[in-house]
Structure formats: structure tokens, C-alpha cells
Amino acid sequence: MPMAKQDFDRFMNQVRVRLPGASDAGIKGELFEVFSEFFEDSNSWTETLTVPVLASNPPTLNVLYSLLPQYGGRIIRLIGAWDANSIPQAAFLPQQDQDGGPATMQLVNYVTTNQNFTVAVIKNTCLPTSHDMIPVAPEWLLPRFGRYILDGILGKMMSQPGKSYTDDKKSQYHLQRFRVGIAMAKTQAERQFTMGAQSWRYPRQYRSHGQRGGIWVANPTTF
């Protein structure tokens, strides 16, 4: 879902107050760059797609599957693909989402039965913006990361030369906070927005089934 109007209006008012002499059109234009940098570096905007995969006879590997996001944005990376049995399947993106066409996915191994794959992707904002020049972004962006976005827009606007709001020193300050915010968003996204959970898990295929390696014991404790 797109950003809520009340969230965006409140955000714009905060920016207007801090940037006297700035135009709304200029703020929205620069906001596209802020969103682009935030989503590109944080990988925080994700979507899960259902992609129908057809078995081919004879088996072929050069089949490209179009990935079309349902909730706006532009696909930039592939997180993973899972078959109908929730088993991860190797895949890659030979073509990212561009203004001229959708992203495409290619499987490494051919599929023997028709089935629906679950594909998780990372997205970024895209052109064209809405009719009132608001960049495309998910509804949770401003409520969750609004203060980092605010630092980003202030930093980029204050770096513009020859304006009433030009301030190199404050620009550096705000851009530093923006980069910290991107790093925090990236960490939160990697941990799937959980509290206390670790982002790395011990590989499943190498886990032991007992406290003593290689020796079966009664009531084993698994990790």
C-alpha cells in the first residue's frame, strides 16, 4: 500500500519548517533520491511473489520468468526462490526491473512438474511518481523510519548551492545521521524486524544430533 496522506503531509510540514525558502517541488524531487538511496542500501523493502513455473519437456534451463511486484516499486535483488514443497531452489536475476520492462528470474535447475514457486525480492522506488510528484514508497516507511528519511532530505537539500537553506556543516551532520539510519534499517531487515534474534543460523545440514559429536544418546538435545 502507498504512503498514508497524513504521514506524508506531516513529514512535508516538518521539512518545510526546517528549510525556509524551499519549494515543495524541489523537496519532492530530492525526496526521490533519498528514497532511492535508502532502499538501495538497506534492502528493507521486500515482497513475496507467487510465480507459476512450468515443467518443460525436454527439460530446458533458459526459461525466463517475469517478476511483477504487486505493491509498487522496482525489483532490484532476489532474496530466494522456494518450490511448492518450500525447498529452496537456486535462481538468479538476469535482468533487473527497468523502466522498459519487468525483472526476470531464471532457475539453475530445471523443473519436472508444474508448480507455484514462492519468490522473495527486494525493491526500490521507481519512476514515474504519482501525479502530485510523490515518490512511490510503502506505507510503513515514514512511521518506522521517518526520522532517518528526514535527515536524508535535510542533508541533501542543505548541500544545494546558492539557496537560502544552504548549510554545508548541517548538511554533513544530517547525511551522517541518514547513513546511520540506513545501516540500522538494513540490520532490522536482515533480522526480519525481530527483537533479540540473530540473523545468522547454524547451517542445518551440519547440525549435530547430540551433545557428543557423532554419538547417539537418549533424548538428544538439538541446537
Add this chain to the structure above:
Amino acid sequence: MSDRDKEPLLTVADYITDARRLLLDQIEPFRYPDDDLITAFNLALLEGRRLRPDLFVYRNNEKVPYYGINDGEEVPMERQFRMSFVYGLVAHALLRDEEDVQDDRANSFMTLFQSLLTGIKMTPITGGTPGAPQQRRG
């Protein structure tokens, strides 16, 4: 449109009317014809494009709006910058006069126009009736 919905300096006619007040040219026959003021307005928009491209490049496919007649056509300009274009219009209109006083006022309005677009504080308006001639001392 109710009074609550009206905004100052919304149409071409609003800009011309306000400029005539500053030029003290409200009684016909006008010293500054409508065509001259429309031309001055278009020139002010061009100058505004140079100083503040963000006001224009995101609209109208980067073109600067052009107006041919003094009518109710809406001028798409953000509220906080409308007054500056009135000053720009007046500055260009005054520049055609040859009197020294008008040159001073023209420069003053041009400075006002530019400072409102690029700065925050307005510069004071100068230029008017010359003061009494100074007497020699001693």
C-alpha cells in the same frame, strides 16, 4: 470559488493588478499598457527559471510558462514565491523608463525579486524622490 478558497496572486490578472498598485498606474489610460506588463511578467518568469530551477523543472516538461493576455489564467506558482514575481514584473516594467529615480526603483525591485527567490530576508526598497541638495560646509 468562496472567499475561503481564494488565494492572493493566483491568476495573471492578479499579478497585473498588484503590479499596477506598486507602479501607481491604476487609472486609464495606463502609463504601462497590459502588453508591456505581460511581457515584463514573462521576463520575470525567465529570470526566475535561472535563479530557482526547482520551481519550473518538475512541471510543464521543464518549460517556463508563457502568457499572452491579461486574463484569469492560473499561474502555477507556490504561495511563498508569488510576491517575488510581482516585484520582478515591476522591476522589468520600470526599467523601460529613463528617469534616474525610476532606475533606482527598478534596481531595488530587481534586488527584492532576486533576494526573495534565493534568500530569506527582503532588502529594503530604495529609490524615490531625491533629497534636498546638500549645502557646502565651512
